[in-house]
Structure formats: structure tokens, C-alpha cells
Amino acid sequence: MRCLPPVFTLVLLVPAARADEVTDLRDRVLKAQAPDPADIKKFRNFTMKAKGVSKLAPEPLPGTFEMAATYPGHMRLTWEFGKEGAKSSVTLCGTDDRGWKKGSNFPLADMTVEEVNDFRADAYAIWVSTLITLEDRDNRLSAAGKSKVASTPVVGLKVARRPWPDVTLWFEEKSGLLRKMTYQSREAGALLSKEMSFDGHKEVSGLEVPTKYTMRVNGRDVYLWTDIEYAFPARIDPAVFAKPK
Numbered sequence: 001m002r003c004l005p006p007v008f009t010l011v012l013l014v015p016a017a018r019a020d021e022v023t024d025l026r027d028r029v030l031k032a033q034a035p036d037p038a039d040i041k042k043f044r045n046f047t048m049k050a051k052g053v054s055k056l057a058p059e060p061l062p063g064t065f066e067m068a069a070t071y072p073g074h075m076r077l078t079w080e081f082g083k084e085g086a087k088s089s090v091t092l093c094g095t096d097d098r099g100w101k102k103g104s105n106f107p108l109a110d111m112t113v114e115e116v117n118d119f120r121a122d123a124y125a126i127w128v129s130t131l132i133t134l135e136d137r138d139n140r141l142s143a144a145g146k147s148k149v150a151s152t153p154v155v156g157l158k159v160a161r162r163p164w165p166d167v168t169l170w171f172e173e174k175s176g177l178l179r180k181m182t183y184q185s186r187e188a189g190a191l192l193s194k195e196m197s198f199d200g201h202k203e204v205s206g207l208e209v210p211t212k213y214t215m216r217v218n219g220r221d222v223y224l225w226t227d228i229e230y231a232f233p234a235r236i237d238p239a240v241f242a243k244p245k
Contacts, residue, residue: 043207046069047067055222069236076093118187129169129196140159141159142160149180152179165183166183200212
């Protein structure tokens with residue numbers, strides 16, 4: 001039997017070693033967020049309420065954000081901004097391959113095909129940030145190197161899955177907790193770079209979840225949520241996602 005030269009043996013071993021490192025990282029971050037592996041499934045049904053600031057306008061405005069989600073295809077997002085007497089709101093809701101929208105400045109309407117696709121890309125990224133998708137067989141995971149969030153060392157994990165955008169998750173090296181997510185998606189035909197930074201993790205229903213996060217679009221802060229609450233009901237009423245009549 002012919003023996004491979006040492007250099008070729010090393011080449012063959014490197015991909016396996018890297019795959020093992022990626023798997024180890026995945027398992028470590030899942031353990032950091034959910035010490036009991038069964039708890040990660042709680043994200044199949046969850047709600048989130050947040051208070052903070054919007055920086056979309058020339059002057060920062062107080063705001064709230066609410067999310068209701070049932071994995072994998074139902075998600076409703078509502079933003080409300082402004083001071084008493086001058087508040088505005090927007091609701092976007094996706095149900096599989098359909099969606100609807102309503103707001104203070106526009107009437108209730110079905111989303112266009114393009115709007116549904118844009119919404120689903122962002123919804124997918126949100127699901128990835130919960131880590132519930134990390135063990136899906138359709139995902140391709142790869143190492144994304146090391147970086148820092150502020151002064152905190154982080155290690156990256158890239159999640160690729162067609163037809164969705166590539167998402168890179170950055171985890172604190174020491175704790176294994178999620179500190180940042182980056183990806184690209186479209187809005188009104190424009191491809192935008194998006195970044196979410198996470199902080200203030202605490203235990204809720206057996207899960208370590210962030211209580212603060214900042215949303216950046218093309219390098220600009222747009223939302224700063226500083227007071228976040230989660231709930232994990234066994235079921236979310238389908239009426240929550242239904243288009244109002």
C-alpha cells in the first residue's frame with residue numbers, strides 16, 4: 001500500500017480539525033446560553049418587549065419594541081416612537097410566504113413579494129441570533145476568526161444557509177455568550193449592512209438572554225434598546241399574526 005507523503009496527510013487532516021473546532025464552538029455557545037439543552041427549544045415560541053431610543057430622526061426619540069414569534073415562519077414586530085401626544089407606530093408581520101403591514105403614516109396593507117422577501121431575511125437573522133438554528137442540518141457552519149466588541153475578545157461563527165443571507169455570530173471568548181451579529185439584507189431594493197450588539201445577559205426560564213442591544217445599519221446606530229423582557233409561552237395564539245380586518 002502506498003503511503004501519502006507527510007505534507008498531504010497534514011492537508012487532509014486540517015479540514016477535519018477545523019470542522020471539529022467549529023463543532024466544539026457551536027456546542028460551547030449552546031451550553032452557555034442553555035445549560036439544559038432542552039431549554040433552547042423554548043425559543044420556538046417567544047415574545048419580547050423592549051424600551052429604549054430611536055435614532056432614525058434628527059433627534060433621539062423614546063421608543064418601544066415588541067416581538068411575537070413562532071418558529072419558523074411566524075413573526076410580528078411593532079415599533080412605537082415619540083413623546084406623549086406625538087407618537088407614531090409601525091407593525092410588520094410575516095406568516096410564512098405572506099405578510100402585512102400597518103402604521104401611523106400608512107394604511108393596513110398586504111406586503112408586496114419584495115417586502116415579504118426582505119422581511120423574511122431579517123426574520124431569519126433574528127432566529128439565528130436565538131441559536132435555535134445552529135444544529136439544523138441544512139446549515140453550513142464555519143469559523144469567522146477573532147475580533148473584539150468594545151474591549152471584549154470575541155470569536156466568530158459564520159452560519160450559511162440558502163436562500164438566506166450569511167449571518168456571522170460573535171461570542172465572548174470567556175463566557176461563550178452572544179455579543180454581536182452581522183449580516184446583510186435588502187430594504188426598498190437597497191442592500192444594507194446590519195449589526196446587532198448584545199449585552200446585559202441574565203437568566204430567564206433557564207436561558208441566558210441579553211437585556212440590552214444596539215441595532216446599526218450601514219454603521220449608524222438606529223435603535224438602542226436598554227430594557228428588554230422575554231416570555232416563553234407554550235403556544236402563541238395564531239390570531240396574533242392574523243391580518244386585522
